[in-house]
Amino acid sequence: MTHIAAELDIPLAAMGEMTHRCPLHCPYCSNPVSLAKASDELSTDEWRRVLDELAGLGVLQFHFSGGEPLVRRDIVELVAHATKVGLYTNLITSAVLLDEAKMTALAEAGLNHVQISIQGADAASADRIAGFKGGHDKKLAAAKRVREAGIPLTVNAVMHRQNLDQLSDIVELAVAMDASRLEVAHVQYYGWALKNRAALIPTPDQLDEATHIVDAARVRLKGRPLIDYVIPDYYAETPKTCMGGWARSFLILSPAGKVLPCHAAESLTGLSFDSVRDRSIADIWRDSPALNLYRGTGWMAEPCRSCDFREIDLGGCRCQAFALAGDAAATDPACGRSPLHRELFFLAVTEASEDRRTLVYRKYAGQS
Numbered sequence: 001m002t003h004i005a006a007e008l009d010i011p012l013a014a015m016g017e018m019t020h021r022c023p024l025h026c027p028y029c030s031n032p033v034s035l036a037k038a039s040d041e042l043s044t045d046e047w048r049r050v051l052d053e054l055a056g057l058g059v060l061q062f063h064f065s066g067g068e069p070l071v072r073r074d075i076v077e078l079v080a081h082a083t084k085v086g087l088y089t090n091l092i093t094s095a096v097l098l099d100e101a102k103m104t105a106l107a108e109a110g111l112n113h114v115q116i117s118i119q120g121a122d123a124a125s126a127d128r129i130a131g132f133k134g135g136h137d138k139k140l141a142a143a144k145r146v147r148e149a150g151i152p153l154t155v156n157a158v159m160h161r162q163n164l165d166q167l168s169d170i171v172e173l174a175v176a177m178d179a180s181r182l183e184v185a186h187v188q189y190y191g192w193a194l195k196n197r198a199a200l201i202p203t204p205d206q207l208d209e210a211t212h213i214v215d216a217a218r219v220r221l222k223g224r225p226l227i228d229y230v231i232p233d234y235y236a237e238t239p240k241t242c243m244g245g246w247a248r249s250f251l252i253l254s255p256a257g258k259v260l261p262c263h264a265a266e267s268l269t270g271l272s273f274d275s276v277r278d279r280s281i282a283d284i285w286r287d288s289p290a291l292n293l294y295r296g297t298g299w300m301a302e303p304c305r306s307c308d309f310r311e312i313d314l315g316g317c318r319c320q321a322f323a324l325a326g327d328a329a330a331t332d333p334a335c336g337r338s339p340l341h342r343e344l345f346f347l348a349v350t351e352a353s354e355d356r357r358t359l360v361y362r363k364y365a366g367q368s
C-alpha cells in the first residue's frame with residue numbers, strides 16, 4: 001500500500017485533532033482562537049473510516065491530538081481500531097485525565113507512544129500557566145503509569161518568559177520522568193499565543209541562556225533524553241521550514257474532519273478546507289484548492305521568488321505572514337529579508353522589557 005502514499009506524496013504520518021475540548025487553559029494553545037464545538041466533531045464511525053482510509057493509503061503513523069484527546073469517550077476504541085489497521089499510534093495529551101484504568105485500557109488497545117505536555121518545573125507555577133489546579137501532579141503520576149506500562153514517553157515543554165528561568169529544572173524533571181525525548185519548544189506567536197505575546201515573549205538574554213542550557217544538557221545527557229529545540233521566530237534571522245512546507249510533510253485533521261496543512265491554517269480567513277465528510281482523503285490531498293494554493297514555490301512573490309533559500313524554507317510560515325503582514329502570500333516576517341522583520345524584532349524586545357504578566361487564558365465555550 002505504501003506506493004499509494006508515495007504516488008500522491010501523502011505524508012507517512014497524520015495527526016487528528018480529535019476534539020478542541022480540553023480541561024486546561026494554556027495561554028499559548030496552538031488550537032485556533034475560534035474552537036470547534038463538540039457537536040461538530042467527527043463521530044466514532046467517521047474517525048474509524050478516516051483511520052481505514054489513512055492505513056489504506058499507506059500512512060504509517062497516527063497522532064491522537066486535540067484539545068485533549070482523552071476527553072473523547074471513544075478514544076480507547078479508536079486507538080484499538082488504529083492498531084488493528086496497522087497504524088503506529090501516539091497519544092499527545094495533557095495527561096490530567098490519564099488515570100490508572102485509562103492507561104491500562106490504552107496499553108491493551110496497543111498504544112505505542114505517549115507525549116505529555118508540562119507547563120513548568122513545579123506545581124504552583126505550572127498550574128498557574130495551565131489555569132488548572134492540581135494538573136502538574138496528575139501529569140507526573142500519569143508519566144509514571146506510561147513508563148510502567150512500558151510505553152516510550154516524550155515530554156513537551158513550551159517555553160516563554162514566565163517559565164524560562166525553570167529550564168534547567170525542566171530538563172531534570174524530564175530525566176526523572178524517564179522521557180526518551182524532550183521537546184523544548186519556545187512559543188510560536190499565532191492564535192492564542194499572539195493574544196498573549198506581550199506576557200510571554202522572552203528577552204534576548206533569556207533566549208541566549210536557554211540555548212546555552214540546552215546545548216550543555218545535550219552534551220551532559222548524551223541523548224537520554226534526546227532534546228529537540230525550537231526558538232521563537234521573532235529572534236530568528238531565517239524562517240523555519242514551517243510544517244516542512246505547506247501541505248507537504250504534514251496532514252492534520254480538524255475535529256470536524258477538515259484536512260489541514262497545519263494547526264493554525266483555519267486562521268487564514270478566505271480559505272476553505274475540504275472535509276473528509278464530503279470527499280476521500282486522497283482526493284482532498286491531490287485536488288484541494290486550499291492545499292494547492294501555497295504548495296511548492298510557484299506562489300511566491302519577491303524577495304522569496306528569486307531567493308536561493310526558497311527550496312529550503314519554502315517561504316516560512318503562511319499563518320504568521322497572514323497574522324503579521326495581513327497577506328498569507330507575503331514573505332514570513334521571521335525572515336531577515338522581510339520588510340517587517342526589524343520592526344518585529346524591536347517589538348519583541350520592547351514587549352519583553354515591559355514584563356507584563358497577565359494572561360488571557362484559552363477558553364472553550366461554556367468553560368469557566
Ligand code: SF4
Pocket residue numbers: 022023024025026028029030031066067068093094117362
Ligand atoms: S495547549 Fe493546553 S489548552 Fe491547548 S490543547 Fe494542549 S493542554 Fe489543552
Ligand code: SF4
Pocket residue numbers: 238239303304305307308309310311313314315316331332335336337338
Ligand atoms: S526571502 Fe523568502 S525564501 Fe528567502 S530566506 Fe526569506 S523567507 Fe526564505
